[in-house]
Amino acid sequence: MEIKKREDINAKDKWKIEKIYKDLEEWEKDFDLLKKMANEIPSFMEKLSEGDKLLEYLKLDEKISRLAENLLVYAFLKSDEDTANTTYQSYKNKIQTYLAELMAKGAFFIPEILSIDEEKLNSEIEKNQGLQLYKFMFEEILKRKPHTLSSEMEELLASVSDCLSAPSNIYNMFSNADLKLPKIKNEEKEEVELTEGNYSIYIKSKDREVRENAYKALFGAYNVFRNTMATTLTSSIKNFSFNAKTRKYENSMEASLKPNNIPIQVYENAIETINNNLDSLHRYVRIKKKLLKLDTMHMYDLYVPLIDLPKDHIEFDDAVKLVSDALAPLGENYLQEFNKGVQNGWIDKYENKNKRSGAYSWGSYDTMPYVLLNYNYTLNDVSTFAHEMGHSMHSYYSRKNQPYVYANYTLFCAEVASTVNECLLINYLINKEKDKNKKLFLVNQQLEQIRTTVFRQIMFAEFEKITHEKIDEGMPLTADDLCAIYRKLNIKYFGEDMIMDEEIDIEWARIPHFYRDFYVYQYATGYSAANAFVNKINVCEEKALEKYLSFLKSGGSDYPINLLQKAGVDMTSPKPIEDTIKRFNELLDILEEY
Structure with missing residues (x-):
């Protein structure tokens, strides 16, 4: 407790x-x-x-x-x-x-x-x-x-x-060290301390009262500081806009994408492709509402698993075995280096008092590619472990095969390797599961991966596009303005079957990636590129694995679009995102059959 x-x-x-x-x-x-x-x-x-x-x-x-x-x-x-x-x-x-x-x-x-x-x-x-x-x-x-x-x-x-960089530093100190979340009651009616680390457990609770209370407690805490958070975020955006104008870019987006030779159309195509397929997300909300037997669907119902399974408790060593088995298609060398990393101290595993929330992979050319986790024994934590180790393995291969000057890969490529691991893990779990209920649980897990990594991140990207454009044009943005923009996007993305709780309006204040301008769209493009790699590897397309491992080893030795194209994935085309939505629809078909 x-x-x-x-x-x-x-x-x-x-x-x-x-x-x-x-x-x-x-x-x-x-x-x-x-x-x-x-x-x-x-x-x-x-x-x-x-x-x-x-x-x-x-x-x-x-x-x-x-x-x-x-x-x-x-x-x-x-x-x-x-x-x-x-x-x-x-x-x-x-x-x-x-x-x-x-x-x-x-x-x-x-x-x-x-x-x-x-x-x-x-x-x-x-x-x-x-x-x-x-x-x-x-x-x-x-x-x-x-x-x-x-x-x-x-x-x-x-x-x-x-x-x-002060706005980002202020936000990090506030959200990780100073923001105190209230206590809530868990499923056993015991009072527990709510943290950013354990929120992900309570928002998935089968007890609707628990997840509603966790949801309202978390966003209520941020809402108290809405004006401070708005000032911090808009100051960060203004800094980026100032830099873009000073360096004579047309706008903030161009300042972010052009140095890596990424066409603006890649960003805009991603938003357009998702907007053209929002009916798939609306369909997901309808199906989930029906299967959960709810009269109304609220935002705090979105993360709850569809199938009522016993609460999972996966020890960390078991998570390592599970992920290793799932990553077998990546070859013996990859697995050897992966397991060495686990055993040799790359990972900080568990939550502790005042530890930074979330998870990441970070290191330098001469250090281990360290992984920060807040492992909480759930399947979601297993997936996070696979994800972050994907980053670290990418860093490991890049640093081992590239000179220092080209060892760092760009942000556009950063989410590919991590998401390949996630996709391989969930596909492995779905394919090997014989129990119908467990299989449907896993199908919902993959739907949630695509919803959160593709649909949700593109919604964030659209929020960034709107806010940056307004500040580039000299328009001030208050907390009310940010909340109104964010609410409108949620209504568009989730459709008429979702009750739009007022708490969701402040969610922008909780997203640390908004302080890394035009970063989040790369989760969606990264997932889509990863999905393409996994498909090629799974069907044993000629030289698919060789090309993928070459991509991991290439670091920043060429422009990101070129590196992916050499490996067989063209991100200037909408096809990778469309193929990901196709997979989303296939999973929805399985749910509807149930």
């Missing part, structure tokens, strides 16, 4: 973060070394037109960046273990503040590269073998020419980057 303190969690259930630094004294030594190395950066100003100097600078920059990332990852992960721990908060702030200074020191690099005659730059690259590794990087830089400012302006923007 009470959440454990960090020190009460077993060491084998925590990530091995000491592999980065054994203590803060070691961290401080590297921090001092970073500052010392960074002092060498200005000596390269106005010398980058010489090939040897350019290569020397790039090698120094890599050393500095790798060291800085280790410091950053350690400080952030330690802070996330206990967001109320002021020591690690201060270290996180310390490295974050210094990174703004570090960015300012190196801000001359791109403007100086762009000031070099392109023919001369290419000549230096051809003459110097060491520079040829960076050909694609230089190609990307040259594409930014219309959106790059003078060295002085770049330095100025870099120096205020820490200030511009």
Whole structure:
């Protein structure tokens, strides 16, 4: 009933973060070394037109960046273990503040590269073998020419980057450390502390009163701070809009998509394709209402499983076995590396007091690809584990097969590998299940995956599109405005069979991804690309697995659209999303037969 303190969690259930630094004294030594190395950066100003100097600078920059990332990852992960721990908060702030200074020191690099005659730059690259590794990087830089400012302006923007990230930092501290949720009564009528971690259990409760109370308690807590949350979010959007205008992009969306060579039509096609198929989501609401035998369907009924099965309790070791079996189509090498990661301390498994909520995968080129979980023994937690390990395996393969400069994959590719794992897991569970009720339970699970990852994320993407366009045009947005926009979208997406409870209006205040502009649509495109990969692998299409593993190994060595096309998936076409909706409809047919 009470959440454990960090020190009460077993060491084998925590990530091995000491592999980065054994203590803060070691961290401080590297921090001092970073500052010392960074002092060498200005000596390269106005010398980058010489090939040897350019290569020397790039090698120094890599050393500095790798060291800085280790410091950053350690400080952030330690802070996330206990967001109320002021020591690690201060270290996180310390490295974050210094990174703004570090960015300012190196801000001359791109403007100086762009000031070099392109023919001369290419000549230096051809003459110097060491520079040829960076050909694609230089190609990307040259594409930014219309959106790059003078060295002085770049330095100025870099120096205020820490200030511009304030809305996101404020939101994270508020939602993870300061927001206190009320107590509610569970199914046994016992009073329990509601947290972001256990909310996902109570909103799926078969006891309607429990899920309604959890729903109202959670959103009621956010609604108390609606004006603060509106100011925080609109400030974040204004910062992004300011950056877009300063860099001479047409709008915020172009500023987000163009640097990765993603056509605006990919974003707009995703919204259009989903809007053209909302009748499938409306059908799902109708079927769910009927199977749950409800006179009215409320938003808090949306997550409850259709089939009344005994409450599952899946120990973490069993989850590992289950996911490993499901991922067998990815081959022996993948499974070996996957299981090594589990055993070697990649994962921080369980919730503790003040631990950051949710789940993520993060690390640097020289660390493990760490996974933060808040594992709660449900099938949904098993799926989250598979998802986050998909990210970590993608990072592992990229870092193992790419040089540092190309090891990081773009956001557009980020959700593909994680969702391949999720799809393989749910398909495996559905295919092997013989019990009719359990099979239908799993069918509903996959429907929920598609609803939440494709339909829901595109609704979020549409919310972002509307709010960014309004702020780009100079229109102020209050809490009431944001609530009205969000409510209208929910009515459109869920249809007339859904009672639109007023609490849903404030849900935008709970979505951390809104502070990573134009990120969420990539969940939907990522799921659709993943669905395409899984289909190809399952039918043993020629070289399908080889192409997929090559995609995992490719990091950021090409533009994301190109990497996916090379692997056989074309995201400029609506087909991947349409095929995902086709799968959604097939699952609905199974439900209707029931």
